[in-house]
Amino acid sequence: MRHVLVLNASYEPLNITTWRRAMVMLLKGKAEGLEHDLGRPIRPDHHLPTVIRLRQFVRVPYKQLPLTRRNVFHRDGHSCQYCGFQGEQLSIDHVLPRSRGGGDSWENVTTACLRCNVRKGNRTPREAGMPLAREPRRPISSLYFEATRQIRAGTHQEWAKYVIGA
Known part of the structure; x- marks a missing residue:
């Protein structure tokens, strides 16, 4: 199943959704496609989206990721x-x-x-005398975890320019 990165109108990552849900948002005019998988045409003039941006800003309350x-x-x-x-x-x-x-x-x-x-x-x-490979920091969100995992795995390299620190 292909995943699609959903950005707010401000280009801030909101979540990751399925390509079907992304296509519905595109067809309804609620979002615009920013990146597409050119290797997978749905129709001759439509390709599967990999990054979409909502046309209207959505306010999302901030929720801290628990330290576990x-x-x-x-x-x-x-x-x-x-x-x-x-x-x-x-x-x-x-x-x-x-x-x-x-x-x-x-x-x-x-x-x-x-x-x-x-x-x-x-x-x-x-x-x-044991230096750390990376200085420990508070992660931005659980979305950040999933997005960076996809980027590092090489499945969605195009997400890197939208996810800070990836």
Whole structure:
């Protein structure tokens, strides 16, 4: 099933929908097509959309993404931020250890394999001589996760210019 990135009238990503729903919005005049899959014509003059933009601005309330183990792993690409290991033996590491005043926040937790987590111990990455691959940051939204996954997989490279940080 092909997915379509839906942008607000301000070009801000809103959600990801199916190509059928996107076609309905295009045919009803509620959206305009910005990017199309030229390899998949529906009719000689119509191609499947991959990015559409709503004609009218939709106000969406902001909802923060909760700090959960699953979301931290997803943000970090399910890989250790110290050595790059990808596998089942992953854990959550506090950049500034809790015993030294570090709390549970997006900016202080990262994904680490068990080996690196034990090696780092009760130290900061600088003290342990273990630099982080990426500085931990608060993700923008769950839509950001899905969109960047699609972009990295190579299925929707054209989404990159609409998703900040992808």
